[in-house]
Amino acid sequence: MLRGMYTASGAMQALQRQQEMLSNNLANARTPGFRADQASLRTFPEMMIQQSGVNERTGIQSRGTVGTLATGVFMQAATPNFALGSITETGNATDLQISSRDGSALFTVLHTDPLTGGEETLYTTNGQFAVGQDGLLRTTENDLVLDANGQALNVVNEDFVVSADGAVTDGNGQAIGNLGLVVTDQPETLERTGNGLFRSPAALAAGDVKVDQGVLELGNVEIEQTMAEMNSGLRQFEANQKVIQAYDRTAEKAVSEIGRVR
Template identity: 65%
Template sequence: MLRGMYTAAGAMQALQRQQEMFSNNLANVRTPGYRADSASLRTFPEMLISQTAVNERTGARMKSTVGTIATGVYLQSATPNFALGSVTETGNKTDLQLMSDGGVPLFMVRHGDPLTGELEEEVTYSTNGQFNVGIDGLLRTSEGDLVLGEDGQTLNVGSEDFTVRGDGQVTDADGEVVGQLGIRVTNLPETLERLGGSRFGATEETEFSDVNEVNVRQGFLELGNVSVEETMAHMNAALRQFEANQKVIQAYDRTAEKAVTEVGRLR
């Protein structure tokens, strides 16, 4: 009985975490470049049950297999879906979209502390192409990260009247070249680690390929790839499963109450 209660309670915890993941996806529907998380419920390895009996005639111990028993479910690690999101033409020079025939293209960025302004040394990567220009003339993402050039340095474009060619070359309002947009392409996006929002970090398994096949489109913006209808359907299904496990626990609770108050009562 207790095993059944533990199994149902474990499933409710996994479903709750799954709902939190879906809710986070919905909250980022309009976040530029956001990649929706996805994860499925998986079962723990089953346990093999066997029994040992004694032969009354010979006294020999005999072992036989009864069967298997499930040990519950868990939510596997959330994996971002790097499918292309919806693309809209904004006409804003600060909006950039990356197109690639092979692999997933990423902007090179450097994250800074919003309170102290201190920059991290490690280069990270972003799918967010909605940029802005600060009073210092530096190009930043809408999340506040500094956009880097191919050389790993910040890009000072001066004002919002800058131009980005299809190959990533950046020129200011006077037509002077200020740098080359830092872009990386990976064919193993599943190896990237989400650091928050649309920012990712490379791991030891991450490999970057040639960026020659990447095309930069200025005035276009890629939105998040969250499907509202599909996410809502998954949330409703998870809610029904949560309620079903809740009823299982209530049934076990009533059974336990009868075992204590009725079966165990002295006549």
């Protein structure tokens, strides 16, 4: 009985985490470059159930295998989905959209921790940028956008042009630099760090990336599918609630009846 209650309660915890993940996806459906998370639900290692007893005919104790029993479910991880989101034209020079046939394309940025002041090279798919008062191209979170050499990209003002291969020139056609664009064919290895930024366990290399200026990629959240998954998860959560309630009633009945035995 207790095993069943633990199994049901474990499933409810996993479903709650899944609902929180789906809610976050919906909340960021219109966030530029947002990558929706996907849940991975796994079962705990199965237990081998065996029975033992004494053979009535021979008097020899024997043991036989009954089968396996799953001991519960848990949410192993939330993995970002790197499929491209919907595209919208903005006409803003600071809005960039990238894509690649070699894998998932990302911008390279220099993130500064607001608490410690430490700097770290991270990656993002959010191409909504702005030009700071110092002329440097920055993200909406004020992180520096880096060029192909790992340096801050100074575009001076919004009068700049980005070609399809990521080369940046000013309004007079003078070369400024090249965007630090990288590609990964293993996006599942990227670690989400918040604010649309990702950390890579290994160095990422440049690849065949196409850049569109004045275009912005929104989140890749499929709203209808996400709502359906949330409704399905809610029904499963309620089903596990009823299982626990049934076990609770059974335990209450057993205690009350055992108490009357003399």
